[in-house]
Amino acid sequence: MVAWRSSIEMSASAPLSGSCSPRFSAVRKAFENNFAEHDEVGAAVSVVVDGETVVDLWGGWHEREHRSEWQADSIVNVWSVGKAIAAVALLRLVDAGKVSLEAPVSTYWPEFARGGKADLPVKYLMAHRAGLCAIRQPLPPAYQLTNWDGMCQALAKQEPWWEPGTVFGYHTNTYGFLVGEIVRRVDGRRLRDVVTGDIAEPCHAAFYNGFGPELDHRVATWIQYQRPDDEATDRPWLEADPATLQGIPLARLLAYRNPPGAAGADVNSRLWRAAEYPSTSPHSNARSIARIFGELARDGGKLLSPETIDRANTIEADGEDVVLGRPNRFGLGFQLTIPGVRPFGPNPRSFGHFGNGGLLGFADPTIRLGFSYVCNRGGRSWRDPRNIALIDAVYDSLA
Numbered sequence: 001m002v003a004w005r006s007s008i009e010m011s012a013s014a015p016l017s018g019s020c021s022p023r024f025s026a027v028r029k030a031f032e033n034n035f036a037e038h039d040e041v042g043a044a045v046s047v048v049v050d051g052e053t054v055v056d057l058w059g060g061w062h063e064r065e066h067r068s069e070w071q072a073d074s075i076v077n078v079w080s081v082g083k084a085i086a087a088v089a090l091l092r093l094v095d096a097g098k099v100s101l102e103a104p105v106s107t108y109w110p111e112f113a114r115g116g117k118a119d120l121p122v123k124y125l126m127a128h129r130a131g132l133c134a135i136r137q138p139l140p141p142a143y144q145l146t147n148w149d150g151m152c153q154a155l156a157k158q159e160p161w162w163e164p165g166t167v168f169g170y171h172t173n174t175y176g177f178l179v180g181e182i183v184r185r186v187d188g189r190r191l192r193d194v195v196t197g198d199i200a201e202p203c204h205a206a207f208y209n210g211f212g213p214e215l216d217h218r219v220a221t222w223i224q225y226q227r228p229d230d231e232a233t234d235r236p237w238l239e240a241d242p243a244t245l246q247g248i249p250l251a252r253l254l255a256y257r258n259p260p261g262a263a264g265a266d267v268n269s270r271l272w273r274a275a276e277y278p279s280t281s282p283h284s285n286a287r288s289i290a291r292i293f294g295e296l297a298r299d300g301g302k303l304l305s306p307e308t309i310d311r312a313n314t315i316e317a318d319g320e321d322v323v324l325g326r327p328n329r330f331g332l333g334f335q336l337t338i339p340g341v342r343p344f345g346p347n348p349r350s351f352g353h354f355g356n357g358g359l360l361g362f363a364d365p366t367i368r369l370g371f372s373y374v375c376n377r378g379g380r381s382w383r384d385p386r387n388i389a390l391i392d393a394v395y396d397s398l399a
Contacts, residue, residue: 001054014040015069016059023397024055030393031057034386042070042220043375044286045390048294050368051301055394056287062376063221075206075283076220076376077267079355080172082282085207085292086179087126087312087333088303089194095308098186101126101332105178108185115159125178126332127316129168131160132178133323134254143259144173145275148190152181161251162322168330169248169323172255173262176209176278179333192276202302203295205288210276219283222267225357225378234326234382238263252323280356286372289361293352294370297363313351313365326382337362342383344371345395358384367398 001019014035020028024047034040042060046053062068093099099108101123106113112120117130124130135154144151155177162169171178180191187194192209200207208215227233237252245253256263266272267281275281295301300309312332321328329336334351337344344350344362352362352371357378362371371394373387 001056014060016057017072018044018055018057018059019053020057021054024394026393026397027055027390028057030389031059034389035060038379038386038389039377040375040386041223041377042074042076043373043377043386044070044074045373046286046290046371047394048290048297048370051294051298053287053290058286060376062219064223064377070220071218072287073206073218073285074220075208075215075218075285076359076374077222077272078282078284078289078359078361078374079280079357081284081289081353081355081359081361081372082209082278082280083175083179084334084353084361085195085199085282086176086183086191086278088199088292088296089183089191090122090126090179091304091308091312091332092194092198093183093186095305099182101311105182108182109156111153111156114157117160117164120160120164122182123316123332124164125182127168127330128171128175128321128328129166129317130164130171130178131162131169131251132158132174133161133169133171134174134251135258136250136254139259141259141261142265142271144177144262144277145265145271145281148177148180148276151177155181161248167322168317168319168328169252170255170321170328171279172323173277173279174255176280180276180278190276191278195278199292199303200288203288203291205284205291207282207284207288207292209278209282210274211283212274213270215283216270216273219273220376222357223377225380234324237325248322252325255323284374286374289372289374290370292370293361293363293372294368296351297365297368297370299365309365313349343391345369345391354381356381358387360387369394 044058047055060070299306317330337350347366350364354360359374
């Protein structure tokens, strides 16, 4: 590993630091290029191969105004990457024989049997096939940030928006509550404590499902993506009048609009940072996420058995996502690589999860690799050029 610090000439110089194996110099160059050509504000990238960190780079700024530099221990909202980490917590209970993927969710969470869900199996819930992507019952603003029990009670009462198992649709903001409540009912601990104690700490990682003001100085401010005027929105349904909708079209709107303001919540507020909202508001950094996925890439490593990781990395849902309206592919809690469409590198067994705005973490078990890229300037959630360039550089380095 070679220590590195650089400064790129931009409107204001971007300080870039970290370490990088000479073999992966192409990744360092791609990282620099993201600042020079892709309006990067602050970011980090990390690569772990067979347990060894070969890339650990960070740089830029915590905020658009360039007041404070991104540090080695900076953290940022990692959005839906948290879904995969929550899934690992539940898969550990599968490993321990305490949860069966084929058993009804109501076996572990009796109230869940309401709304015609008595026989809905755990595996449907984990693969976004449960039809519980939204709550019909009107919820107060910020309810998802302040009331875990209330969210779970509402989900337990909710009737599926489609017959479970027939189609699949991204459970954007409900996934963490659904998975997390099974974990809590079976393990006895809150999901945030299981993630910290059983997943992050064994990997020497920092992954927070809610934290106090003592960590605020480490947090990079999230900068919302500003879509160019000539770029069409990928979520046109958000502009629809709910009074004109029913069925899945209404569900996809409510997935983002109930609680009200959910899509435009202040993601830099103390309330957001403190919330246990595991689908959407976790905070971490590239080094930590790469370590976790690097462990999973080694036949599950310290976290899961080879049998369970193999089961979780088997296609459960594939094709048109009825919520997002575009191709998607899931195993059990993980997004799976889609060659030629949305790949995690060239190898066919790679799995991981994207986060809003271009962030991601993934494991490539073929070469026992863990990768993560995080940033604070939101970009395209679908095929962002910054993460594409970094992934391409990793595999070019391995060729």
